[in-house]
Amino acid sequence: MPTESKRFDVANAARLDAPERLEFLPPAEVMAALAIQPNDSIADIGAGTGYFALPMAGLAPNGAVYAVDAQDGMLDLLRKKITTEKNIHLVHAEGDSTSLKAASCSLALLANIWHEFEDHGRIVAEVKRILKPGGRVAILDWRPDVERVAGPQLDHRLPAEDAMRALANAGFSAIRSSNIGLYSWLVQASFGGV
Numbered sequence: 001m002p003t004e005s006k007r008f009d010v011a012n013a014a015r016l017d018a019p020e021r022l023e024f025l026p027p028a029e030v031m032a033a034l035a036i037q038p039n040d041s042i043a044d045i046g047a048g049t050g051y052f053a054l055p056m057a058g059l060a061p062n063g064a065v066y067a068v069d070a071q072d073g074m075l076d077l078l079r080k081k082i083t084t085e086k087n088i089h090l091v092h093a094e095g096d097s098t099s100l101k102a103a104s105c106s107l108a109l110l111a112n113i114w115h116e117f118e119d120h121g122r123i124v125a126e127v128k129r130i131l132k133p134g135g136r137v138a139i140l141d142w143r144p145d146v147e148r149v150a151g152p153q154l155d156h157r158l159p160a161e162d163a164m165r166a167l168a169n170a171g172f173s174a175i176r177s178s179n180i181g182l183y184s185w186l187v188q189a190s191f192g193g194v
Contacts, residue, residue, distance in 0.1 A: 010073035016049045024150060025181035027055045033178070033186055034107065034138055038062045043105045043130055045095040045123075046113035050078040050088075056109070057085035066105070070094045096122040100130045107136050112184075114141040115156050120166040128170060133192040137172065139163045140186045143179065151183060160185040 030052060036042070036059040044053040047067035057065045068091040069075050075090045082088055093099045095113055108127045117123050127137050144157035151157070160177040164187055167175050172189035180186040 010071045010077075016051055021051070021150070024183055027052060029180055030111075030140065030186070031055050031059060033180060033188070034109070036060050036107065040106045041104060041132075042066065043068055043098060043100055043108040043127075045098060045108060045110045045127075046116075047078060048074050048111075050081050052109060052111055053078065053088055054081060054085060057088045061087065063087060063106075064089060066091050066098075066100055068093050068095065068098050068100070096126045098126055098130060102129050103132045103135075105130045105135060106132050107138065109138045109140070111140045112142065112151070114139050114163055115152055115158050120162070121170070124166050124170045124172075128172075128191055131191050134190060135192065136188060136190050137167065138186060138188045139167075140180065140184055143183055143185050146183050149183060160187050163187040164189075 036056055038061055040060040040063040042056050042060060042063065043066045044056065045068045047053045047069045050067060053065050053067040065088045067078055067088055070093065072092060075092055079090060091099060095110065108131060131137065142151040142157045144154060144159055164175050164177055167189045172191050175187065175189040177185060177187045
């Protein structure tokens with residue numbers, strides 16, 4: 001469960017859809033890095049207002065996007081945005097206990113929530129539980145080495161190496177990291193055989 005003092009407040013949800021966010025974290029750049037396939041079943045853990053869930057649904061028309069968020073207010077805002085994306089399923093749950101079926105997802109995305117969790121082992125264990133054999137995880141979060149133009153305060157941010165270490169300790173492989181957008185890092189890894 002995230003530390004309440006670090007959880008993004010639904011009262012600030014308009015910032016998640018601000019036009020400047022499209023400039024410093026373009027969804028198309030993230031989608032290209034994720035290489036989503038038409039049949040993917042994706043858990044968007046910490047989906048917020050759907051900044052990534054909506055484009056992922058378009059890229060996986062034969063699959064499903066499970067938009068997981070612990071805040072009803074975020075899910076309500078996302079629900080209002082859904083038009084033709086019939087493959088988005090809203091899930092009210094914490095990121096470390098999603099209530100999704102075991103081995104049900106080919107990809108799990110954790111966008112801008114890694115810094116909110118104190119117990120990374122629990123959230124990584126939940127990701128492992130919901131991933132199919134050969135499934136992938138992508139953790140995107142704020143770089144601690146750039147000035148705070150947007151995002152959480154610098155002392156809440158964690159380096160990509162923390163996520164890489166947690167994934168390695170949990171048995172993930174093919175772990176790689178890259179910077180994405182202007183202020184973020186993206187760590188990706190695979191789990192189990194195909």
